[in-house]
Amino acid sequence: MEGAFRLKVTDEGIFLAVAPEGDVTLSDVVALLKERRIEDYDGQVVAKAVQDRTGEMVKIADRKPELDRPAEVEIKISEDAMSCSIRVIPPLGPLPLPSVEDLERFLKEHGVVEGVKRQVLEGLSQGMHLRQWVEVARGREVVHGKDAVINYKIDLQRLKPKETGEGSRVDMKDLGTVINVLKGQELAEKLPPVQGTDGITVMGKPVKAQVGKDKNLPAGPGTELSEDRMHLYAAQDGHVSVKDGKLCVSPIFEVKGDVDYGVGNIQFVGPVVVHGSVREGFSVKAGGDLFVEGVVEGAVLSCEGAMNLKVGVRGTGKAVLEAKGDIRCPYIDQAKVVSGGDVYVSEAITHSLVSARGTVVVQGSKKGQIVGGRVQAGVEVVCETLGSDMGTRTEVVVGVPPELMEERKRLTEALKELKGKMAEVDTNLGYLKKMEERNLLDDQKRALMVRLTRAKFQLQGQISISEGRLKAIEEEMERSKSVGKVRVKGVCHNGVVVSIRGMNYIVRDDQRFVTFLVEEGEIRIKPFDY
Known part of the structure; x- marks a missing residue:
């Protein structure tokens, strides 16, 4: 309300002035008069002054010297003792406002000794901000220390299913199970702890800052720390896992069970071992060798090394297998297989498209059969039985690597x-x-x-x-062109088509213990051990 109205006490009397601007009511003026113990005032004059708001001084009461009172100072200290405010009630009568020294003495008597704002006290002593609570002291705030922070440079949240972009649907085959990293890749960075600064209250009491705690980078097997121990790197190519709170980089990725909806598709920079089966519709891509203990259904498998399938492939026309190295498995049924080396099958290749840069060998059991589909090899195809007694069309091509x-x-x-x-x-x-x-x-x-x-x-x-x-x-x-043989240790049934170096030979009658090769510009039949 300061500035909206004011009282002035002189020898001639007590005067009131109400400014034209400002939001003041009659109740506000009466409350001040009672606070100053001024009772014998002219109510009509007071009411008219509030109504007219001329800003001019009007006499509202006679002066009574016995009512003169010095200025009053009230104090308020915050609960945490970090702030102190005072309110100066001006004197009644021709008495002075408290000086800066008076106010400092008042604060000290109330225990306020720290962070006193002398400039604010000077303003109060000159009549500024009267009757208002004004902060006159502020303690030094405590700055608590901060604990060390570990910033991960890899996304450890990728184990959650990913959205497909079609509303709320997610692709449950793409679970982000594998977090691939390369040697020298940064895995985590440590931000060191920040030391705090002690504070002090307006009462002069110290406030201890909390100490920032240090943390160690989660270095596990397959990782290495920088010299300053502030950065963690992968010590080898591999995948990241968290064990006992530490980051580990393993050169081999192992799937304990099946590759299915519980695991999702696998893509890894190194060798992969699947201790279960690979279910239809899923894929496994290995940057090294690939080993599968269970059956491979209509899945997609690829590897940069050798592929070893312990049970076999039941492809249902959907399986695709590609390896830069050799492929070994007991049987291949209704699948597409491409090998940069040799293909070794112990039982049978049935109704499949098999291509090898080197040799395709189907031996190791009494059956050892190739029936249906197309088998292509850069060097040689060897099997126990070729075709079937039903005359199933079976094509074997050798001599030029297909890729x-x-x-x-x-x-x-x-x-x-x-x-x-x-x-x-x-x-x-x-x-x-x-x-x-x-x-x-x-x-x-x-x-x-x-x-x-x-x-x-x-x-x-x-x-x-x-x-x-x-x-x-x-x-x-x-x-x-100087190589290329098809060797059948058991029976080569009719209906088989043998292609060597671009020349075709259709088997019309069953043949036993034979080798197909090119001599003098044509395909000829020789004994198996020729």
Whole structure:
């Protein structure tokens, strides 16, 4: 209410002024008069002054010297003793306001000795902020220490199912089970603890800061710490797991049971071992060898190393197996199989598409049968039984690694496209060079000539690399023409088609203990041990 109305006591009497602005009521004025123990005032004059709000002083009572009173100071200290406020009630009568020294003495008498705001006290002593609570002292706030923080550089929350982007649906096959890391990859960083700063209350009492606690980085097997022990790195390629609160990097990923909805798809930078089966619709991709103890259903398996399947493949026309190395398993049924090495099957390959860069061997049991589908090998196919007594069409192709033929096809098409671009660049460069000889090139065409020259060098490099690879493929395919056999230790049934080096032979009658090979430009039949 300061400024809205004010009292003035002189020898002539007690005067009241109500300012035109401000929100003041008659009750506010009467309350102040009672507070100052002024009782013999003219109520009508007071009411008119509040109503008119002229801002002029009007006499409302005679002065009684016996009612003169000095200024009063009230104090309020916060519960945590970090703040102190005072309120100065001005004197009644011609008495002075408390000086700065008076206010400091008052605070000290009440125990306030720290953080006193002298400038605020000076304002109060000059009549500012009268009748208002004003903070005159502020303690020094305590700053508590902060514990060390471990920031993980890998997403340990990836074990939760991921949203597919179709509303609230999630892909339960993509559970993010494997967290792949590479050697030298940062796994976690430690932010050191921050020391706190003690505080002090307005009463001068110290407030102890909480001490920040240190933490160790969760270094487990397969990890290594930086020299300053503030960073944690993977010591090897592998997958991250948490054991006893520590990060571990394992070079082999093991699935204790089946690869199903409880595990999800697997993609790992190193070897993978599945102690159960791989169920239909799921995939396992290994950056090293892959071993599966259970059956492989209509799943997709791939690995950069060898693939060893302990039970076999029941593919139902959906299974796809690809390995850079050898593939070994008891049986393959209704699956597509591609090997960069050899394929070894002990029991049977039935109604499947099997391709191997090296040899396909189906032996190790009395059955040892290849029936239905197509088996292709770069070197040799060996089995106990080929085809079936039902005359099931079974095709066996040997002599040229299938992936080489596919790569040659891709390279030939790519070279044709690159050379076409080169011809176009040469034509444009020739035109620009003729213009240059006649001094007809502007800045724009000169910049174009620079870009075309750079493009020509890039195309020359790409063509050189592609031609070199194509030459190596042609040489390898030429060498493979000297090999190529299909060997059947038991029975080769009618209906089998044998293809060697592009030549076909259809078996019309059952053959036993035979080898199919090329001699003098045609496929001939020799004994098994030829």
